[in-house]
Amino acid sequence: MKQKIGIIGILVGLIGLLYAFKSGAFSSPKDAYVDMKLPDQVDYNFHIKPILSDNCYTCHGPDANKRKAGLRLDLAKNAYSELPESPGEFPIVVGKPNKSAIYEHIISENPDDLMPPPDSKLALNSYEKN
Ligand code: HEC
Known part of the structure; x- marks a missing residue:
């Protein structure tokens, strides 16, 4: 029994x-972020800048000693200028995500290209990527 x-x-x-x-x-x-609704109007300072500053500025920000690939994303001038280490490519091409290096690197499925780098322990969720 x-x-x-x-x-x-x-x-x-x-x-x-x-x-x-x-x-x-x-x-x-x-x-869990996939279904989060994107804002009707995206505001740079309110929606985008915090994502960049939390996830990119450690290596692409004001601190020249920690800067990687010579890329600054905290200044618009640099974010729109040719990449110092990748001639012919631009971090941001306005209105053309497919030509913007930051977009390519943010959505990359190749861990060698993905930004932020996986070993930095930083990562964007799907809402932030969108
Ligand atoms: C922990 C440091 C680190 C963080 C955080 C980081 N990156 Fe990078 N990034 C690098 C390094 C290192 C390279 C150079 C990689 C190489 O050349 O192989 C790079 C290269 C790049 C490149 C290509 C530059 C070129 O010349 O081709 C882009 C674009 C980029 N990062 C965007 C971003 C974005 C956008 C974020 C945030 C979402 C980010 N990175 C966060 C370290 C970082």
Whole structure:
């Protein structure tokens, strides 16, 4: 009798576990941002700058000693100018995300190109990328 109850207990446990998997209890919460509504009007100072300053300025900001690839994203002039280390490419081309290096690097699926770099422990969620 005791053995039977034990087996039933295990079965119930397994079914519960399967159900939890199916209903997404173990899926990563990362994409909770996918459904977040974008603002009707995107404002640079309010919406964009905080994302850049939190995730990019450590390596592409005012501190010249920590700056990587000679790229500054805190000044509009630099953000629109040719990349010092990649002639012919521009960080931001107004109205043309597909020609903008920062966009390419933000959506890249190649960890060698992805910005912020994965080993920096920084990452943009899907809302910030959008
Ligand atoms: C921890 C440091 C670090 C952070 C944070 C970081 N980057 Fe970078 N970034 C680098 C390094 C290092 C390179 C140069 C990579 C190479 O040349 O292989 C680079 C290169 C780039 C390039 C290409 C430059 C070129 O000359 O081709 C772009 C564009 C870029 N980063 C954008 C960003 C953006 C946008 C963010 C924030 C969303 C960001 N990076 C955050 C370190 C960083």
